[in-house]
Amino acid sequence: MMEKPGFAARKIAADLLGNVVHKHRALDAELDLASGHSGFRALPHQDRALVRAIVGACLRRRGEIAEILNRLLDRDIPEKTGRVQDILHVAIAQMIYLDVPDRAAVSLAVDHASIDRRAKPYKGLVNGVLRRLGREKDAITNDLDADRLNTPNWLFENWTAAYGEETARRISAAHRNAAPLDLTVKQDPDGWAERLDGLALSGPTVRLRDRATVTALEGYEEGAWWVQDLAASLPARLLGDVAGLRIADLCAAPGGKTAQLANAGAHVTAVDISAGRLKRLRENMTRLGFSVETVAADLRDYEPEAPFDAILLDAPCSATGTIRRHPDVAYIKRPRDIEKLAEIQAELLGRVANWVRPGGQLVYCTCSLEPAEGEEQVSAFLNRNPGFELQPVLPGELNGLDNSITEQGFLRTLPCHAGPDEGTWEGMDGFFAARLRRL
Numbered sequence: 001m002m003e004k005p006g007f008a009a010r011k012i013a014a015d016l017l018g019n020v021v022h023k024h025r026a027l028d029a030e031l032d033l034a035s036g037h038s039g040f041r042a043l044p045h046q047d048r049a050l051v052r053a054i055v056g057a058c059l060r061r062r063g064e065i066a067e068i069l070n071r072l073l074d075r076d077i078p079e080k081t082g083r084v085q086d087i088l089h090v091a092i093a094q095m096i097y098l099d100v101p102d103r104a105a106v107s108l109a110v111d112h113a114s115i116d117r118r119a120k121p122y123k124g125l126v127n128g129v130l131r132r133l134g135r136e137k138d139a140i141t142n143d144l145d146a147d148r149l150n151t152p153n154w155l156f157e158n159w160t161a162a163y164g165e166e167t168a169r170r171i172s173a174a175h176r177n178a179a180p181l182d183l184t185v186k187q188d189p190d191g192w193a194e195r196l197d198g199l200a201l202s203g204p205t206v207r208l209r210d211r212a213t214v215t216a217l218e219g220y221e222e223g224a225w226w227v228q229d230l231a232a233s234l235p236a237r238l239l240g241d242v243a244g245l246r247i248a249d250l251c252a253a254p255g256g257k258t259a260q261l262a263n264a265g266a267h268v269t270a271v272d273i274s275a276g277r278l279k280r281l282r283e284n285m286t287r288l289g290f291s292v293e294t295v296a297a298d299l300r301d302y303e304p305e306a307p308f309d310a311i312l313l314d315a316p317c318s319a320t321g322t323i324r325r326h327p328d329v330a331y332i333k334r335p336r337d338i339e340k341l342a343e344i345q346a347e348l349l350g351r352v353a354n355w356v357r358p359g360g361q362l363v364y365c366t367c368s369l370e371p372a373e374g375e376e377q378v379s380a381f382l383n384r385n386p387g388f389e390l391q392p393v394l395p396g397e398l399n400g401l402d403n404s405i406t407e408q409g410f411l412r413t414l415p416c417h418a419g420p421d422e423g424t425w426e427g428m429d430g431f432f433a434a435r436l437r438r439l
């Protein structure tokens with residue numbers, strides 16, 4: 001059988017979807033052009049963009065697609081049918097959420113089922129189900145509760161318990177769209193907003209509507225800015241005026257927060273366990289013209305020579321605050337990952353806290369929406385360590401982002417929080433940060 005144009009892209013999309021949702025592999029790693037999925041790497045540029053769009057829609061709309069399939073089938077597709085379910089999801093994503101003609105999506109799905117040994121007996125079902133969807137699209141997709149369906153139950157329950165159901169729904173809704181591109185500029189946010197046709201948000205953040213090729217944008221070569229979500233820029237800002245201070249940026253790579261601290265005039269020691277990620281940090285600092293000390297070490301072994309004036313600990317976490325950028329996170333993480341990560345965070349926080357001098361500040365942060373990795377982590381630390389106090393984040397400290405400050409004085413941003421003004425192409429990553437002081 002001759003392969004139809006676009007067949008390879010659909011086949012690889014189904015493969016990648018399967019690797020994420022069944023094998024819990026990170027999508028970024030699969031899409032890496034140096035080390036990712038070999039079939040994906042071999043595709044022409046345009047087909048790679050199509051694969052990204054299909055897999056993105058499959059993940060962002062996974063709950064809706066599953067419900068559509070449910071409405072189309074009389075009974076569940078048996079397990080051990082090979083790729084049937086992934087093939088159907090890929091086709092439905094194209095028919096309902098992407099601008100692909102139904103006929104193309106259906107015939108490529110049937111072709112795919114025909115060449116898969118275990119899916120082959122179901123090619124008639126694939127054909128029938130998808131054709132019916134084409135005919136009865138409106139009726140079948142009517143009244144889908146997208147906000148509830150597209151978030152896995154355990155995450156939705158976590159967020160409902162933490163923020164209430166209405167907010168959990170708004171978080172889920174924010175995940176339907178890809179995030180805009182935020183830059184942190186060294187100086188002159190208004191000028192850069194004008195030059196890049198963006199919007200100056202809170203502080204040094206400039207937001208661009210399109211995710212253009214970053215390296216082709218004005219100011220990249222000269223190191224005028226770096227890519228950093230608005231929310232990710234907030235924890236370092238909590239340290240206030242850091243000019244001349246010795247600061248340890250712990251878990252630093254690839255260096256977004258290191259760059260902020262260096263730009264503000266601090267003497268930064270950037271520590272990270274990953275030599276590869278630290279190499280990227282050094283490349284970033286070279287482009288930006290910052291000089292910082294870098295240390296490749298596990299924080300569980302590292303011993304600083306002298307106490308620091310301040311510490312920023314951006315602990316490893318589940319990254320559920322970044323689902324707008326990484327929709328696979330909702331499917332590759334599981335509840336036990338949160339438990340394991342919370343244990344590591346507690347260990348790291350307990351260990352590094354003693355590296356700050358008395359009177360010095362320690363900011364702990366994670367890009368997670370789970371209280372176990374944020375509020376609960378810090379409250380437990382303070383209970384165990386009477387030698388530290390919380391220094392609440394105060395209204396007015398964060399240029400118009402007061403709705404991201406909790407009653408206790410923690411920073412808690414959510415993907416459904418708008419920027420400082422309405423109409424700022426909505427949203428930011430979910431972040432938690434707490435500012436502590438050693439007594």
Ligand SMILES: C[S@@+](CC[C@H](N)C(=O)[O-])C[C@H]1O[C@@H](n2cnc3c(N)ncnc32)[C@H](O)[C@@H]1O
Binds near residue numbers: 258297
């Ligand atoms: C959230 S990322 C850091 C992002 C970074 N702070 C930034 O703003 O660009 C977490 C980092 O923690 C590092 N890490 C994880 N476990 C570590 C450990 N035990 N010791 C040191 N670094 C660790 C990872 O290599 C990863 O680079």
